[in-house]
Amino acid sequence: MQWRRLRVALAGLLAALMVPMQPAHAHEVRPAYLQIDEVGPGRYQLLWRTPMLAGMRLPVVLRLPDEIHNVVAPVAQELSDSLVERQVIDVGAQGLAGKRIEFVGLQATVTDVLVRVQMLDGTHSTTLVRPSQPWVDIATSLGPLAVAGAYLSHGIEHILFGFDHLLFVLGLILIVRNTRMLLWTVTGFTLAHSITLSLATLGVIHVPGPPVEACIALSILLLASEILRRQRGEPSLTASWPWAVAFTFGLLHGLGFASALIDIGLPQGDVPIALLAFNIGVEVGQLAFFAAVLGVMQLARQFRIPDIVERRLRTVTAYGVGVVAAFWFVERLTAFWA
Structure with missing residues (x-):
């Protein structure tokens, strides 16, 4: 025995x-990354990067609210380990605060999405989006505790994977x-x-x-x-x-x-x-x-x-x-x- x-x-x-x-x-499990920078009243520049493994892009699609429209259409650049898309959007005078951005398909992966938002007034936020809740509600600032929590979580996942x-x-x-x-x-x-x-x-x-x-x-x-x-x-x-x-x-x-x-x-x-x-x-x-x-x-x-x-x-x-x-x-x- x-x-x-x-x-x-x-x-x-x-x-x-x-x-x-x-x-x-x-x-093996690098996060996807979304960077949102306010470049003018109601206008934001987006950088959306999804990792690639064995030549295949992570099957996650960025979905913006319906009332948002493009000022500059998305431009894609393929790198060795990721696909990067850049675009400029207009959300109107109300801004992005309170808007929800979804990551369609994220729930079928084991990858997180790190979201960084930078406003013209200097306020910013950093959020880690998980597959169990594949969306982010944009706030003007999440504060240092939220930043620490996001990077603490990513550090743990990074070493374990x-x-x-x-x-x-x-x-x-x-x-x-x-x-x-x-x-x-x-x-x-x-x-x-x-x-x-x-x-x-x-x-x-x-x-x-x-x-x-x-x-x-x-x-x-x-x-x-x-x-x-x-x-x-x-x-x-x-x-x-x-x-x-x-x-x-x-x-x-x-x-x-x-x-x-x-x-x-x-x-x-x-x-x-x-x-x-x-x-x-x-x-x-x-x-x-x-x-x-x-x-x-x-x-x-x-x-x-x-x-x-x-x-x-x-x-x-x-x-x-x-x-x-x-x-x-x-x-x-x-x-x-x-």
Whole structure:
């Protein structure tokens, strides 16, 4: 009975590891984005960006109120990862306040829409629209708490759907056996990616996204090889200095987080709040994953699995992480040179 449970657990582990191997980039679920800027009395400029995956546009259509008409017809521009449409609308003297904008088809996806509204008087709002409620009621300003809530939520979703970052954290958990050292290691990783996330988002440093994504995949592959070295009893830099390795690679992963935040943009006037909230959201999601993995490992100990079986499970997991990381590295390197 015990071996049967082990076989089932192993099969589930392998299936879970293979999920991220679908052709995708680091952050599979990027939000759609709607920016509304008031350019004159009753006139607004709209920028509507929908993500593309494998050449297919997200099946979401922007629906404006019937009384709104175009001043400048929509102009579309296809980018490598999204389709951008720009237009100018006239809503009359009453303005957009109180109007409802719908996102038809959003309820059939797992993607959110980030909506930013900027008025001529300087008031602004930022709202995160979810598939369960695919519309937004425009207000003149939602205040800093609403901005913080929107970016906190997006930070959590970004890390939980960022499989490459989660696999790196999983690798750290597998290679560091001491709980105290593991906490120091995760803290180093958190501190490092917080630094580069802030610097890159604020424009202090700029590194092209494609090389960063490829290097992130390579960092996971190197970490998987370090796990296997430790399993064989060979010297391992990560096992000896896990916090230093986590800090170094954390700087790289922070650039990956920044690319997602730059994609959705920061609300003018609320940059510190949005940046802090997004970073906190990333940490909340990371801690949730950390706690879930440790909880599963603690539960597995209740079955009193023999040491040899536990070592084999660690080895299989390390190979699974390495295979996924190698696949990502080749895919992203190929896409970069293409």
